[in-house]
Each structure stands twice: as structure tokens, then as C-alpha cells.
Amino acid sequence: MNPAAKPQPNDDVIVRAHGGGGEMMGRLISDHIVSALGNQTLNALTDGAVLPCNGKHIVMTTDSYVVQPLEFPGGDIGRLAVCGTVNDLAVMGGRPIGLSLGLIIEEGFRLDRLDRILDSIAKAAREASVEIVTGDTKVIENVRGDGLFINTAGVAELDERARLGFDQIRPGDAILINGNLGDHGIAIMSVRDGLEFETTLRSDAAPLNAMIGDLLSSGVAIRFMRDATRGGLAGVLADISDRAGFGIELSELALPRDPHTRAAAEMLGFDLLAVANEGKVLLVVADSDAERCVDIMREHDTGRRSARIGRVVASNPPLVELVTEHGGRRIVQRPYGEELPRIC
Amino acid sequence: MDIATARRIDDIAAAARSIGRPVRLMEVCGTHTVSIFRSGIRSLLPANVGLVSGPGCPVCVTAQRDIDAAIELACREGVIVCTYGDMMRVPGRVGSLERQRAEGADIRVVGSSRAALAVARSSPANEVVMIAVGFETTTPATAAVILEAEREGVENFSVLAVHKLVIPAMSTLLEDDDVQLDGFLCPGHVSVIIGSDAYRTIVDRYNIPCVIAGFEPPSILDGLARLMNQIERTESKLKNAYPTAVTPKGNRVAQRLVDSVFEVADAPWRALGVIPQSGLAVRTEYSHFDALSRFQLTIGEDEDHPACLCGQVIQGKVTPDACTLFGTTCTPLKPYGPCMVSTEGTCSAWFKYNVPRRIPPAPVSESGP
Amino acid sequence: MCLAVPGRIVSVAGDTASVDFHGNRMEICTLLTPEASTDDWVLVHAGFAITVIDEAAARETWSYLEAAGTTDSADSEDVHGYRHGPAH
Numbered sequence: 001m002n003p004a005a006k007p008q009p010n011d012d013v014i015v016r017a018h019g020g021g022g023e024m025m026g027r028l029i030s031d032h033i034v035s036a037l038g039n040q041t042l043n044a045l046t047d048g049a050v051l052p053c054n055g056k057h058i059v060m061t062t063d064s065y066v067v068q069p070l071e072f073p074g075g076d077i078g079r080l081a082v083c084g085t086v087n088d089l090a091v092m093g094g095r096p097i098g099l100s101l102g103l104i105i106e107e108g109f110r111l112d113r114l115d116r117i118l119d120s121i122a123k124a125a126r127e128a129s130v131e132i133v134t135g136d137t138k139v140i141e142n143v144r145g146d147g148l149f150i151n152t153a154g155v156a157e158l159d160e161r162a163r164l165g166f167d168q169i170r171p172g173d174a175i176l177i178n179g180n181l182g183d184h185g186i187a188i189m190s191v192r193d194g195l196e197f198e199t200t201l202r203s204d205a206a207p208l209n210a211m212i213g214d215l216l217s218s219g220v221a222i223r224f225m226r227d228a229t230r231g232g233l234a235g236v237l238a239d240i241s242d243r244a245g246f247g248i249e250l251s252e253l254a255l256p257r258d259p260h261t262r263a264a265a266e267m268l269g270f271d272l273l274a275v276a277n278e279g280k281v282l283l284v285v286a287d288s289d290a291e292r293c294v295d296i297m298r299e300h301d302t303g304r305r306s307a308r309i310g311r312v313v314a315s316n317p318p319l320v321e322l323v324t325e326h327g328g329r330r331i332v333q334r335p336y337g338e339e340l341p342r343i344c
Numbered sequence: 345m346d347i348a349t350a351r352r353i354d355d356i357a358a359a360a361r362s363i364g365r366p367v368r369l370m371e372v373c374g375t376h377t378v379s380i381f382r383s384g385i386r387s388l389l390p391a392n393v394g395l396v397s398g399p400g401c402p403v404c405v406t407a408q409r410d411i412d413a414a415i416e417l418a419c420r421e422g423v424i425v426c427t428y429g430d431m432m433r434v435p436g437r438v439g440s441l442e443r444q445r446a447e448g449a450d451i452r453v454v455g456s457s458r459a460a461l462a463v464a465r466s467s468p469a470n471e472v473v474m475i476a477v478g479f480e481t482t483t484p485a486t487a488a489v490i491l492e493a494e495r496e497g498v499e500n501f502s503v504l505a506v507h508k509l510v511i512p513a514m515s516t517l518l519e520d521d522d523v524q525l526d527g528f529l530c531p532g533h534v535s536v537i538i539g540s541d542a543y544r545t546i547v548d549r550y551n552i553p554c555v556i557a558g559f560e561p562p563s564i565l566d567g568l569a570r571l572m573n574q575i576e577r578t579e580s581k582l583k584n585a586y587p588t589a590v591t592p593k594g595n596r597v598a599q600r601l602v603d604s605v606f607e608v609a610d611a612p613w614r615a616l617g618v619i620p621q622s623g624l625a626v627r628t629e630y631s632h633f634d635a636l637s638r639f640q641l642t643i644g645e646d647e648d649h650p651a652c653l654c655g656q657v658i659q660g661k662v663t664p665d666a667c668t669l670f671g672t673t674c675t676p677l678k679p680y681g682p683c684m685v686s687t688e689g690t691c692s693a694w695f696k697y698n699v700p701r702r703i704p705p706a707p708v709s710e711s712g713p
Numbered sequence: 714m715c716l717a718v719p720g721r722i723v724s725v726a727g728d729t730a731s732v733d734f735h736g737n738r739m740e741i742c743t744l745l746t747p748e749a750s751t752d753d754w755v756l757v758h759a760g761f762a763i764t765v766i767d768e769a770a771a772r773e774t775w776s777y778l779e780a781a782g783t784t785d786s787a788d789s790e791d792v793h794g795y796r797h798g799p800a801h
Contacts (some may be wrong), residue, residue: 328384
């Protein structure tokens with residue numbers, strides 16, 4: 001029987017946009033997951049949990065990877081699985097101690113391909129100076145044809161100097177980003193069925209813990225960090241403005257963007273502010289330390305194009321506003337979910 | 345901002361002062377709407393110059409009954425539906441294509457009608473249907489693949505053609521006494537195909553200034569300045585501010601291609617009803633590529649939300665904030681009306697770029713890809 | 714109504730051209746612009762070239778990209794520069 005035998009209403013099942021990192025996912029998390037499982041640690045809805053441990057703190061996080069296609073310009077699902085979890089730990093102020101690796105593999109998956117992806121995991125782990133210390137492997141029936149899904153969890157030691165949180169953010173603080181926006185999302189689109197294009201663009205997937213570690217040990221006043229993955233910069237900024245209760249003013253001219261990525265985004269009808277990154281961290285720092293932070297980040301390959309892109313403002317209601325390159329102003333909204341290429 | 349742009353803004357301000365009364369200009373095209381919002385142009389205009397967004401967004405004007413037909417096709421055994429990404433979330437009477445995909449229907453987002461034809465070639469056991477929406481700019485692409493499918497004998501390909509024509513829509517607006525407009529900013533890329541001469545009937549019959557403009561913010565400001573200049577002098581002329589791409593006669597090759605495959609027909613517009621001679625139907629000689637006849641689809645009626653004002657928004661009679669659903673029950677997250685669905689829809693653009701959020705913010709956090 | 718971006722034709726094979734959009738290449742149908750040949754600039758909508766445009770106009774549309782990426786840590790207050798926006 002055709003599973004789609006009759007039209008269905010819109011709001012009673014999971015659709016892909018629920019996983020898109022936008023408004024849809026926010027609702028799913030708050031209305032279903034937190035309402036069923038909520039507790040003081042979970043309710044903070046940060047990238048990882050900070051837990052007390054023998055008078056100190058550890059950071060714990062987990063993340064699942066279902067990217068399609070599995071391999072794309074500049075990376076693959078294995079590299080993402082390492083970088084994503086390492087970065088989630090790092091933005092919480094954690095120094096990663098070890099990662100777990102859970103593999104869910106469809107039967108029929110080619111072993112040479114699996115080896116390639118495992119090599120990529122090993123390489124990314126070396127870059128991040130972290131080891132895969134435990135794991136799990138399951139094989140499921142052939143559903144998608146070339147299915148491989150990965151879950152990684154990570155544990156880190158909290159840098160006790162870090163004072164990070166939405167509640168640390170103050171008007172006047174500077175907003176920084178460590179490089180070009182949207183390269184990952186656009187690189188993925190270039191290999192999607194029905195849309196393929198040739199490009200020199202590469203995913204920005206990279207571990208950021210070394211750069212973030214340097215920032216923390218330099219003693220600069222970082223208020224908050226988050227990696228701008230699904231939902232892009234717009235998603236993170238919407239979170240900050242909602243949770244901190246302050247507005248944000250961005251300067252479009254200051255946004256670091258690769259010309260090729262911008263051109264591809266125009267072609268596809270994407271707003272780069274809403275496109276996914278895998279090696280970008282957004283930082284809120286004290287205004288007086290902003291330049292020093294940028295200098296430190298630029299010493300790293302992952303931060304060569306770091307820039308100050310805006311500031312926190314005491315506006316009511318708290319909104320994310322962009323001063324456009326034409327001198328106009330507009331509001332940046334939380335993305336809906338999955339960005340779809342459009343013709344209009 | 346550069347000197348030329350600043351001068352354009354000054355020109356508009358000077359004309360606005362001299363005219364002295366409120367001026368309402370309609371950007372017909374949804375892509376203009378998005379560019380205007382993205383660049384913050386509204387915030388640069390004098391208070392008495394209002395921009396009204398018109399019926400130029402294919403997503404917004406595709407009738408609910410046509411969305412329902414697309415959804416019904418997606419539900420059929422063995423059918424692969426191909427669509428431009430724009431249409432995925434448009435609500436029909438029940439559900440959307442996105443929802444059907446979640447339910448297991450095979451629905452593919454394509455960037456070109458040719459990609460849909462490629463799907464048909466590589467899936468000979470399936471029926472492949474392209475949901476063909478859009479105005480004159482997009483129609484030639486549909487005509488071209490129908491001819492290509494015919495030439496190459498691709499038997500399992502068809503289109504659900506719901507293409508619209510822009511000139512009849514503009515005429516319909518101007519026939520309505522409730523619609524008060526001082527000028528049209530005409531769509532640049534539609535004009536590439538139909539040519540600037542196509543607007544002569546509008547200018548001559550209704551005595552209203554029309555300026556064709558490109559889509560970069562400087563080009564839009566240039567177009568607006570030229571409209572204001574005409575209004576100041578009480579002129580009604582057709583001006584082409586996008587001559588690098590738009591010629592008087594348009595793209596003849598594309599026009600001939602469209603004429604060979606389609607014929608002008610009455611068409612239902614969402615929230616506007618049936619507008620005579622405002623759409624295109626597949627000619628009978630190509631009916632085997634017409635999903636309507638191929639699948640013997642019966643097209644129903646629209647059942648729009650009674651409080652939805654999309655129809656009036658599309659006609660520029662009201663702005664989105666006049667609608668009681670806007671920003672409360674109708675949001676980009678859960679759109680009722682088509683103007684909220686499309687990124688270039690007037691309501692969506694208002695919500696996204698202009699108007700503060702009215703719904704309580706949802707706590708969101710996530711990690712990883 | 715319709716997004717369209719300018720690109721330069723790199724090569725043509727029958728009614729299909731490889732078109733470069735500032736470093737991104739896509740296969741584009743040239744049935745609507747049979748006069749287009751290698752090195753011509755075309756305006757592309759939904760995978761189809763809809764008209765040939767002159768190089769100066771096309772480059773102007775992309776000009777904002779040439780300058781982009783050169784701004785280093787610009788401060789919000791320093792926003793005076795101007796660049797052309799994208800074509801839609």
C-alpha cells in the first residue's frame with residue numbers, strides 16, 4: 001500500500017524542518033522533549049551540560065549525524081561527527097577528554113567506504129587532539145540505500161575560568177565570528193540531487209577547541225559562545241536575543257563572506273545568515289576585549305577571517321537588526337527550518 | 345551608500361515633498377518585495393511614499409485547488425512529484441507537499457524543469473510530474489522540457505501547469521475601484537521575456553506610470569525615482585530602467601516556444617478567484633504531457649480561511665498587519681495564507697524583515713549538523 | 714517573481730552550456746537563447762538562460778562580490794561603504 005494514500009494535515013507528524021535548527025525544531029524541543037524530560041540542567045538548552053564532579057565541573061554533550069550525501073566537498077559525515085561534538089564541548093568552555101562513536105550502518109554498505117569515513121574520523125580527532133575512547137556498532141536493514149548514521153558523545157573538563165551564559169551578556173558587548181558564513185551549507189547543496197553544481201567551495205567543518213582554548217587561557221572576557229550550525233548565524237542570534245533579553249545590531253558590511261559562497265547563495269535563493277556552518281563560533285565578548293579576541297583568533301587557521309560583526313544593544317522589544325550594505329535597516333528573524341532552493 | 349544611490353533617495357524625497365500627498369506605488373513582483381525588505385529600502389523612503397506589494401509571487405497566487413491537485417498526485421502509487429523548493433510548504437486544503445513527503449510520498453526539490461525530466465529518464469518505472477508554477481519568466485522552461493520530452497520520447501513525464509500571466513493581473517487590479525495606485529514598478533525578469541511593449545496597454549488604457557526595474561537595490565531606487573518624477577509632473581509613461589536585460593519586444597524565441605505548447609486560458613488565482621485569460625493551458629496536441637488529463641484530475645474549489653486577507657493583501661488593498669491572523673495564528677511556522685508561505689510573499693516578508701515578532705519566542709538550542 | 718543571476722558561458726554542447734557564476738559552475742539550458750556562445754554572459758532563471766546581457770552589466774551585478782571579503786573587523790558604526798546588491 002502506498003504509505004501516502006491520502007492528504008494529511010500539517011502538524012501531527014515530524015517533518016524534515018523539525019530537524020532544521022529553526023523555529024520548528026525549537027517548538028519540538030520545548031513542547032515535547034523538555035516538557036517530558038525537563039530538569040534544571042536540561043532546561044538551560046545549551047550546547048552541552050555542565051555537571052559537578054569532585055569539586056570541579058565536567059561538560060557532556062551528544063550529537064547525531066545524518067547528513068546526505070555522506071561525502072561532500074571539504075568533508076564527510078565522519079569529520080562532522082568529530083568536529084560537531086568537539087565544538088559543542090569547546091563553546092561551553094570545555095577541554096575535550098574523550099569522544100564516543102556510535103555507528104548505525106545499513107546492510108549493504110561498502111566496507112571500503114566505511115574505511116574512508118573512519119580514516120576521516122581519525123584525522124579529525126588528531127586535529128582536535130582528542131581520542132575516540134568507546135563506541136557501539138549496529139547494523140540495520142537497507143532503508144536508504146547508502147545509509148550510515150553516526151552518534152558521538154563527548155566529555156570535557158570545564159575551564160573553571162570560563163564564565164559563560166546568556167545571563168553574562170550585557171548591552172555594549174561585541175559580537176564576533178571566526179570567519180566566512182555559510183560555506184558548509186552551500187557545499188552540501190552543491191552535491192544534492194537535482195541541484196548539483198560544480199564549485200571550489202569547501203565545507204568549513206573544523207575543530208575549534210584549540211582556538212577557543214587560547215581565547216579562554218588569555219583571560220579575555222568572553223560572555224557567551226555558540227557554534228552556528230543548523231539555522232546559521234540568524235538562529236544563534238535569535239537565541240541570544242530571546243534568552244538574554246537584549247537586541248543585537250549587525251553590520252552587513254562587516255560580515256565575512258566568501259564571494260563564491262555569496263554567488264552560490266544568490267543562485268539558490270538562500271539567505272547566508274540562515275545557512276549552516278560547521279566550523280564557526282559566534283562569540284559575545286566585552287567590548288574592551290573585542291580587538292584582542294579577534295587578534296588571537298586570527299592566529300589560528302580556523303580564525304583567519306575573524307571579524308567583529310555587531311554589538312548587543314538594549315532595545316525593546318529585543319530584536320536582531322541588520323544595518324544593510326545599502327544603509328537601510330531590517331530585522332533578522334529566526335529561520336523557519338530547512339532552507340529550500342527557490343526560483344522566486 | 346554611494347553618491348548615485350544617495351542622489352536617487354534625494355530625488356525621491358524632493359518629488360515626494362513637491363507632490364505633497366500620500367503616494368502609493370506597487371511593486372508587482374515578489375522578488376522586488378524581497379529585495380526591498382532585505383536591503384531595508386522602506387526605511388530610506390519619505391513617510392508619504394508607500395510601497396504596496398502586488399500579485400507577483402507565484403507561490404502566493406497558485407490557487408489552493410491546484411496545490412490540492414499536486415498533493416493528490418503525490419499520494420498516488422508510483423508517482424514522483426518534482427517541484428521548485430518554493431512550493432514545498434504551501435498549504436492546500438489539507439496538508440502540504442512537505443507534509444506528504446514526511447508521510448512517504450516521493451517528492452523531489454529541483455532547481456530546474458530539466459532536472460525533473462532527468463528524474464523521469466532515470467526512473468522509467470515511475471510517473472514523474474513537474475509542478476510547473478510561475479509567471480512568464482518560468483513558463484518557457486516548462487514549454488522547453490515538454491518539447492524535449494516529446495522529441496526524446498520520454499513517456500513517463502508530465503507537468504501540472506499552473507502558470508500565470510502578469511498583464512491580466514495588473515488590469516484586474518486597476519479595474520477595481522477599491523485599488524488606489526499611483527504607479528507600477530514592473531518586474532524586470534518577466535519583462536525580459538514579454539518585452540517592455542507589453543505594458544503599453546496598461547499605460548494607455550489606465551493612464552498610470554509604469555517603470556521596469558532590475559533587482560539590485562540601486563536599480564529599484566532608480567525605478568522608484570522615475571515613477572515619482574512622473575507623478576510629480578502628472579505624466580503617465582512607460583519607462584524601461586532595466587535596458588541591459590529588457591528589450592521592447594522581449595525574447596521572441598521564448599515567446600514562440602510558449603505559444604507552441606500553451607494557449608491562454610482562464611485561471612484561478614488564490615484569493616482572487618478566476619481571472620479571465622490570465623493563465624496558460626497545455627495545448628491539446630501535447631495533452632499526454634498534461635498531468636490534468638493524463639491522471640484525469642478533477643480540480644476542486646478553494647476553501648480559504650475565512651479571516652485570511654491574502655486576497656486583499658495581494659491586491660494592495662490592505663497591508664498584512666490589517667489581518668487578524670497575521671503574526672498571531674498565521675506565521676511562517678504555521679502559515680494559513682499563501683502570502684505567509686513564500687519567502688517573497690508579502691506577509692512573510694513583512695514578518696521576516698519588517699515587523700517585530702508577535703508570537704512568544706520559543707527557546708531553541710541545538711547542536712551539531 | 715523570478716530570481717535570475719548573470720553567469721558567463723564557459724562551454725556549449727548542443728543546447729546545454731556550462732555557465733560560471735563567480736566560481737560556481739552549473740549546467741544551463743540555452744534553448745531560449747540560441748544565439749548565446751562561449752564567453753557570452755547570460756541571465757539565468759530556473760536552469761535556463763533567458764537572455765544574453767552585456768559583460769559590463771553582468772559584472773556590475775557581481776561587483777559587490779569583488780569588494781566583499783576585504784572588510785576586516787569593521788565596527789558597526791563604520792558602515793558607510795556601499796556595494797551593489799544581488800540580482801534576483
